[in-house]
Amino acid sequence: GQSLEQPSEVxxxxxxxxxxxxxxxxxxxYGLSWYQQHDGGAPTFLSYxxxxxxxxxxxxxxxxSRSDSYGYLLLQELQMKDSASYFCARTNGGKxxxxxxxELSVKP
Amino acid sequence: EAGVAQSPRYKIIEKRQSxxxxxxxxxxxATLYWYQQILGQGPKLLIQFQNNGVVDDSQLPKDRFSAExxxxxxxxxxxxxxxxxxxxxxxxxxxSAGTTNTGELFFGEGSRLTVL
Numbered sequence: 229g230q231s232l233e234q235p236s237e238v239x240x241x242x243x244x245x246x247x248x249x250x251x252x253x254x255x256x257x258y259g260l261s262w263y264q265q266h267d268g269g270a271p272t273f274l275s276y277x278x279x280x281x282x283x284x285x286x287x288x289x290x291x292x293s294r295s296d297s298y299g300y301l302l303l304q305e306l307q308m309k310d311s312a313s314y315f316c317a318r319t320n321g322g323k324x325x326x327x328x329x330x331e332l333s334v335k336p
Numbered sequence: 337e338a339g340v341a342q343s344p345r346y347k348i349i350e351k352r353q354s355x356x357x358x359x360x361x362x363x364x365x366a367t368l369y370w371y372q373q374i375l376g377q378g379p380k381l382l383i384q385f386q387n388n389g390v391v392d393d394s395q396l397p398k399d400r401f402s403a404e405x406x407x408x409x410x411x412x413x414x415x416x417x418x419x420x421x422x423x424x425x426x427x428x429x430x431x432s433a434g435t436t437n438t439g440e441l442f443f444g445e446g447s448r449l450t451v452l
Binding site: 258259260261269270271272273276278315317319322323324325326327328329 | 340367376379380381384391392436437438439441442443444445446
């Protein structure tokens with residue numbers, strides 16, 4: 229199968245750290261991407277992991293463990309503008325398959 | 337660099353009518369994707385083109401949906417006849433050889449379809 233599992237919603241306060249987990253099925257797996265989508269907007273690329281370990285890009289980091297079929301997106305120093313939906317997506321032979329998304333609400 | 341352009345942004349039709357969406361990818365991007373995103377869900381791949389050839393259309397409901405990319409640049413997605421469950425945002429995305437391999441797609445703003 230090609231499904232991905234992530235929590236449907238997460239709530240955190242401004243300035244905090246939040247982790248959004250994603251598990252995936254391994255058939256044909258190449259790598260794991262993360263996208264952000266604000267209401268009514270286009271999904272925008274955040275990060276990609278093909279190898280185990282942590283990738284850091286500013287306030288956002290992404291982690292992958294291929295042996296556990298698991299990854300996460302870590303958002304630090306949360307800001308109100310980080311309120312959005314976050315999608316993990318698996319790369320499968322040039323095709324990108326998305327999870328159902330996690331809606332992050334950042335409260336003051 | 338111009339992004340992925342889509343039109344129309346919004347469309348309201350009645351069931352059994354037809355509709356067409358247009359997409360112009362980022363210049364030079366060989367791969368073009370159409371995704372369907374139903375409210376509250378993740379984007380679902382409908383069809384993927386590499387230049388003017390179809391790479392994957394396994395999730396495209398071919399009895400009512402069709403897509404083409406005749407000259408390997410812009411693309412059209414058509415629905416005929418539309419059903420209520422086709423109400424969704426239709427997202428077009430493109431990628432180059434380099435970005436495809438790193439899971440980076442560039443999305444347009446989408447075309448929001450409402451079927452009454």
